Amino acid sequence: MRTALVTRAIDATALLHEVASEEHGATSLFLGTVRDVNDGRTVTGIEYAAYPAMAAAELSRIATEAVQRFGTERLVVEHRVGELALGDVSVAIAVSHPHRSPALDATRYVIEQLKRRVPIWKREHYSDGTNEWVDPTLAARGARISTAETNPSTPGSRLPAAS
């Protein structure tokens, strides 16, 4: 198992080699890339910022949880920070396991937890020259309000409520 915040380009092939094992019949790879449109606006580039010490610690905690839940040590996660261009890989998760289902589940677990817990932020630069820190909770709040009448349940969260 290895996790890292990196400031260089992510080499997905190297990660696949790193988790490869002759005893493992399944390898899963997830890549997150910078896309060109978000919320209807044209994105020209992204800056990823982090609380480096906690991001590294939280990433490692998530990977450890995945290792314990899904039963493989062959798991590598890299998240890139700094200025990224369209199409650049921002995050890569590679997992191998004797069987496909735990490999896929572990990959999914890591990306979902990462997006909820790891203190990394992105500032999008738009084609009109403006830029903005992305706040996923704004969209989530809007979605909850619009579905409140049909779905009164509150989504759970691993994060503690702050008040």
Next chain:
Amino acid sequence: MKVPVLLFASYADAFRAPQLEVTLADGATVRDLLVRVKELAAGHALPPSPLVALNQRYAAPGEVIRAGDEVALIPPVAGG
């Protein structure tokens, strides 16, 4: 006690600083910290319940802050 508070991303922009300092009574909790921070000029820029980390872990509202703890306000995360 004087407690340095780390700021990042949109919060650092709102307070125009990567760190601020608040004075808390001994035995103060995360909840007390948030009350104090929201009294500051840029406090209105914070959401109703901002996340707080103590020593690089998310902290519950009732957790006590001790001298020397690494304290940070965590804006909504957007990695991936």
